[in-house]
Amino acid sequence: HPDAARRNLGYSTDELRQLPLVELLPALAKKGRLAERLLELRAHPGRRLNIRTIAKRKDATTYPIELRIELVPTRGREIVLVVATDLTETERAQERINLLSAAIEAAQDPIILAKPGAQPGDPAMIVYANEAFIRQKGAARPEDVIGHRAEEFFGPKTDRSRLVHMREEVMAGRPARIDYISYRADGSYYHTEASARPLLDE
Secondary structure, eight states, rough: HHHHHHHHHHOOHHHHOOOOOHHHHHHHHTTHHHHHHHHHEEEEETTOOEEEEEEEEEEEESEEEEEEEEEOSSSSEEEEEEEEEHHHHHHHHHHHHHHHHHHHOOSSSSOOEEOOOTTTTTTOEEEOOOOHHHHTTSSSSSGTTSSSSSGGGTTTTHHHHHHHHHHHHTTTTTTTTEEEEEETTTTTTTEEEEEEOOOOOO
16 A cells, blocks of 8 residues: 555655665565566466565665565556565564573473363363473373373373363463363373463464
């Protein structure tokens, strides 16, 4: 959108119309990558390209963007349709995720991320487990835990009503803490205290 482009880049509409592409997309234009990609598009009509690069503002600062490029055939000439998405917030979020992942891996406490089942009786799925959790379970590999149902680590002595209560609290957006008996991969069991917090945003 022209207004969004002007806000992000700091140029007026007239300035943008006269600006060489190398000024807006220095990394892409200088390496000749854009010309190569346009050749690809011409060779494969109907294809859309997605390219990650940087955009340069009028004040010479840069920010990450994703370009969606497609060719639009018209009578007499070829139009290149380019949609740019600002990835600044996306990259900040990824940096935060990377930092949190490193901290979780370094933690001595066992930590998992689990996706609750759709219904109260449906099993939760473990989507991430740190090294401490995998070690606690006596698992040989992360794959023996990650991608498995949490109930695989329950047994006859596990009070499942406590786990149902924890699920209810978490699904209501509240943190919960319970004591229960959990099982290792070899079938042995131990008493544990678990704290759960819902992750409500992206």
